[in-house]
Amino acid sequence: MTNLRRLCVLLVMVACSKQTTADTDAQLAAETLSDVALADAPDTQTDAAIQLPPGPPLLTERGWLLGKTVVHIHSAYSHDACDGQVSKTGKIDLVCLGQLRDGLCAAGLDVAFMTDHPSTMNDRTFEELLFFDAAKGDKLLGPAGQPYGNVIQCPQTETLAAHELVVTVGYEATHIMPVGLHTHVTVTAMEGGSISDDVTLTDARARVDMAHAAGALVVNAHSEQDEIGFQRILDLGVDAMEIYNIHANFNTILGKSSGISGAPKLNLARIFELENFLGDPKDSPLPDLLLMVMLDIQPEQAFFKWQQVLAHKHVTGVIGNDVHQDVTLDAYCGPGGQFEGACDGFKDQYPHLVKLLTEGGTPMLADGARIDSYPRMLKAISDRPMVATATATADRPDVYKQALKEGRNWIVFDLLGEPTDFDFLAEQAGKYLEMGATLPVGTKLWLRTPSTCTPLPSAPWTRAETQNAADPTEIRTIVWYIAPDAVKAVNILEVKGFAQLASLTADKPGRYHLETRIIPRHLRKWLKGLGDHADSEQRWLVSNPIAIQ
Numbered sequence: 001m002t003n004l005r006r007l008c009v010l011l012v013m014v015a016c017s018k019q020t021t022a023d024t025d026a027q028l029a030a031e032t033l034s035d036v037a038l039a040d041a042p043d044t045q046t047d048a049a050i051q052l053p054p055g056p057p058l059l060t061e062r063g064w065l066l067g068k069t070v071v072h073i074h075s076a077y078s079h080d081a082c083d084g085q086v087s088k089t090g091k092i093d094l095v096c097l098g099q100l101r102d103g104l105c106a107a108g109l110d111v112a113f114m115t116d117h118p119s120t121m122n123d124r125t126f127e128e129l130l131f132f133d134a135a136k137g138d139k140l141l142g143p144a145g146q147p148y149g150n151v152i153q154c155p156q157t158e159t160l161a162a163h164e165l166v167v168t169v170g171y172e173a174t175h176i177m178p179v180g181l182h183t184h185v186t187v188t189a190m191e192g193g194s195i196s197d198d199v200t201l202t203d204a205r206a207r208v209d210m211a212h213a214a215g216a217l218v219v220n221a222h223s224e225q226d227e228i229g230f231q232r233i234l235d236l237g238v239d240a241m242e243i244y245n246i247h248a249n250f251n252t253i254l255g256k257s258s259g260i261s262g263a264p265k266l267n268l269a270r271i272f273e274l275e276n277f278l279g280d281p282k283d284s285p286l287p288d289l290l291l292m293v294m295l296d297i298q299p300e301q302a303f304f305k306w307q308q309v310l311a312h313k314h315v316t317g318v319i320g321n322d323v324h325q326d327v328t329l330d331a332y333c334g335p336g337g338q339f340e341g342a343c344d345g346f347k348d349q350y351p352h353l354v355k356l357l358t359e360g361g362t363p364m365l366a367d368g369a370r371i372d373s374y375p376r377m378l379k380a381i382s383d384r385p386m387v388a389t390a391t392a393t394a395d396r397p398d399v400y401k402q403a404l405k406e407g408r409n410w411i412v413f414d415l416l417g418e419p420t421d422f423d424f425l426a427e428q429a430g431k432y433l434e435m436g437a438t439l440p441v442g443t444k445l446w447l448r449t450p451s452t453c454t455p456l457p458s459a460p461w462t463r464a465e466t467q468n469a470a471d472p473t474e475i476r477t478i479v480w481y482i483a484p485d486a487v488k489a490v491n492i493l494e495v496k497g498f499a500q501l502a503s504l505t506a507d508k509p510g511r512y513h514l515e516t517r518i519i520p521r522h523l524r525k526w527l528k529g530l531g532d533h534a535d536s537e538q539r540w541l542v543s544n545p546i547a548i549q
Contacts, residue, residue: 050452050499052448052451053499054501055448057432058423062434063388064386064387065386066386066410067385067386067391068110069109069113069385070107070109070382071115071177071242071319071404072113072115072177072221072242072245072320072322072323073112073114073322074172074323074324075131076097076100077116077120078120078324080326081326082096082324083328084326087120092128099325099375100325103323103373103374104152104378105157105160106379107378107382108457109378110164110165111166111167111396111397112165113170113180114168114169115177115179115221116129116172117173118171126181127140129169130149130169132150136153137152138150138151139151141394142182148180148181148215149166149167149168149396149397151166151394152164152165160457166393166397168181168397169181170216173194174193174195175195175196175220175225175227176193176195176207176218176221177320178214178218178219179218179219179401180216180400181211182216183215184214185207185210195207195220195228195238197229201232201236204236208236208238209237217239218237218239220240221242221320222320223242224259224302224305226301227259233305234312234313238315239315239404240315240316241305241306241315242302242317242318243411244298244411245302246323246380249294251299252297260301270293270294272353274363276530277290278364278365278366283366284365284528285528285529286527287366287369288376288379288380288458289415289526290365292527292533295536296537298539307482307488310511310545311482312485314436314511314545316406316407316544317544319382319383319413319542323372325370325373325377327363327372329356329357329361329363333357334360379414379458380414381411382412383404383410385408385410386403386410387403407436407545408434408435410422410541410543413540417453417454417456417520417522417540418454418456419516420452421451421499422449423448425445425546426443426446426546427443427444427446435513435543435544435545436544438549439548439549441509441548442507443505443506443548444503444505445479445503445505445512446501447477448499449495449497449498451498452466452498465525466521468522471524473520474496474497474519475497475516476497476516476517477494477514478491478493478494478515478516479491479493479512479513479514480512481512482510482511486510506548509548510547513546514542514543516540517540518540519534519538520534
């Protein structure tokens, strides 16, 4: 990563412009379906008793549990991860690799789908890429000499119970991201392995086919970028595509360099908000809420492109983390720096930010951890595949990949809180069927809105803070309908409040999916002087679709 890009990545983390409710509403063309039935349930729940409306059996009662995984993670084996150590020295940064292990465990993951860059991982053994360490109790999965997974024993901590985590091998080239590989893909396929529109469809398909042959689930990375259109995604046969990527959100203020035409310019007001996170811990917002200053302008291109794809075929939506732990800065405002002297006028108002840009180095937040630490970033978002409750650890990689491929996956912005008891399913001829199913016109669809917003184990706030009658957290759940061959989805139903139950008859062919949006006022006091961000509605939860034909 170049020094200029490092500065941009840092600045973009806090440089965004707010999307207004009016803008959002303009995209939601109202339409109606027959047989809409809302059950009565209170909008405000008490922490002592959450009453769920009667309805279909809960997810666990149907034999499922929600797993937790992250797609798109870079380890020390990526050339630009861990401050580019492997590119600079040719050696793997073992300290950084240990920090990754700790971060994966701290996030409470069941499976970690690694996606390193080919140039520095294609000549490594799978045992290396799985960072296997027998001394730490690791166990390899797969035939002798041909491992495809590593079971890590995550120790008990103050906030998490001991648990097993499975790590797999994958890679990210240009827009192609195979995850859960069982063998290496050929070097020639990986190097320069673009599947963008400027590559012939024959070559792009060959790369996807080779990845499938190596046992991978193939994800389209960085779907938000213009260089890969929805038609190419349709033609390729990929299994999934990113509807959000943290680095893409960083790049929303970089214009064309982010790969998105018409992207907004730098928002200096948000850049200066970084000052709040760099000073005395008692005055700082909660450092893990740093991303709150950018989520309200997350790039929508990927989300809407995914819905456009769904108008033609099923491709599972996933959320991409893209963590690298690589943000370091030169002394841009120091002697001989690119902006020498330009920061002097801001010293009094923004002393910590100016000090950072004068001295350079790795930006450290008020909690003493780097701005892009693995634990911080890996806890921010996750994919939640629905898997059978009896899934064995050794089967997790393939079971999770199958769940993702079939569309039994929820996307969660964990940073905002853990949603509970949410659901989206179909009822047809007395049977209940899940996301990813294809069913006839007239099928009944059921949804449950989250009953609570609960903090992750590492977060200091409480569920009771979401139920503050004077400043309540609010949610609304949208049912999106995507007609065959439609250009965009239509908002056909909104359900407001927690712990709501709704049903509708799907009387038109197409695909239906949910999105829950949240105004996270429970985070106001933890944002300190940046509390206004708690008033911005954010995307919180997204389902995959149910198809009707």
